[in-house]
Amino acid sequence: KQEVTQIPAALSVPEGENLVLNCSFTDSAIYNLQWFRQDPGKGLTSLLLIQSSQREQTSGRLNASLDKSSGRSTLYIAASQPGDSATYLCAAFSRPNAGNNRKLIWGLGTSLAVNP
Amino acid sequence: NAGVTQTPKFQVLKTGQSMTLQCAQDMNHEYMSWYRQDPGMGLRLIHYSVGAGITDQGEVPNGYNVSRSTTEDFPLRLLSAAPSQTSVYFCASSYLWTGVPSGEQYFGPGTRLTVT
Numbered sequence: 556k557q558e559v560t561q562i563p564a565a566l567s568v569p570e571g572e573n574l575v576l577n578c579s580f581t582d583s584a585i586y587n588l589q590w591f592r593q594d595p596g597k598g599l600t601s602l603l604l605i606q607s608s609q610r611e612q613t614s615g616r617l618n619a620s621l622d623k624s625s626g627r628s629t630l631y632i633a634a635s636q637p638g639d640s641a642t643y644l645c646a647a648f649s650r651p652n653a654g655n656n657r658k659l660i661w662g663l664g665t666s667l668a669v670n671p
Numbered sequence: 672n673a674g675v676t677q678t679p680k681f682q683v684l685k686t687g688q689s690m691t692l693q694c695a696q697d698m699n700h701e702y703m704s705w706y707r708q709d710p711g712m713g714l715r716l717i718h719y720s721v722g723a724g725i726t727d728q729g730e731v732p733n734g735y736n737v738s739r740s741t742t743e744d745f746p747l748r749l750l751s752a753a754p755s756q757t758s759v760y761f762c763a764s765s766y767l768w769t770g771v772p773s774g775e776q777y778f779g780p781g782t783r784l785t786v787t
Contacts, residue, residue, distance in 0.1 A: 586771050586772075586773065587773065589775065589776060591776075591778075597780070597781075598761060598778045598779060598780045598781050599761065599763075599776075599778040600778070601775045601776060601777065601778075604774065604775050606773075644713075644714070646714075646776075648771065648772055658716055658719065658729065659704075659716070659772070659776065661713050661714045662713070663711075663712075663713045664713065
């Protein structure tokens with residue numbers, strides 16, 4: 556059964572730092588993996604979607620990588636800003652033989668605080 | 672496009688009352704799903720649908736019903752509200768490709784439900 560883990564649960568950094576958020580999954584048989592951002596009291600916003608055939612995706616200061624062999628995805632945020640403060644979640648769609656057909660499996664998220 | 676819309680934004684119910692949370696999308700997405708989000712427990716899937724007339728259970732379906740009579744709408748019914756159903760509820764949608772949610776998941780803004 557697929558499980559998704561995000562470490563650390565919380566992270567506090569000074570403005571301007573480059574940082575990496577980690578997402579691990581136990582079964583490499585995934586269709587895709589998606590990173591989301593959630594601001595306090597708000598809904599979820601999709602940041603990046605990586606299909607299983609891809610190694611990375613980039614959007615502005617964000618870069619997400621996918622390594623199925625090691626069961627890891629990382630979200631890289633360059634030159635962090637206070638506006639990046641939010642909770643970041645990753646979620647994976649597993650292939651049918653992993654027992655979680657057509658359901659996203661979610662991590663619990665990393666709560667990021669970027670201090671001015 | 673309005674994207675994914677949810678109504679109401681806030682709701683207070685008494686134990687035993689029933690109600691329907693509304694979800695609609697205007698992107699012609701086949702896949703729609705309902706989640707609840709509780710502190711420390713992450714997002715948990717309640718029900719999902721892969722098209723009109725087709726629904727299936729997620730992790731925590733008890734106490735909830737769904738139906739999908741059109742592609743656009745996917746209402747969630749609470750049959751007899753209990754305090755344990757106090758939560759934030761999110762609806763999401765995406766395209767399907769060969770039966771698998773293949774694109775980005777789009778989320779609604781959420782409904783904050785309190786059951787007293």
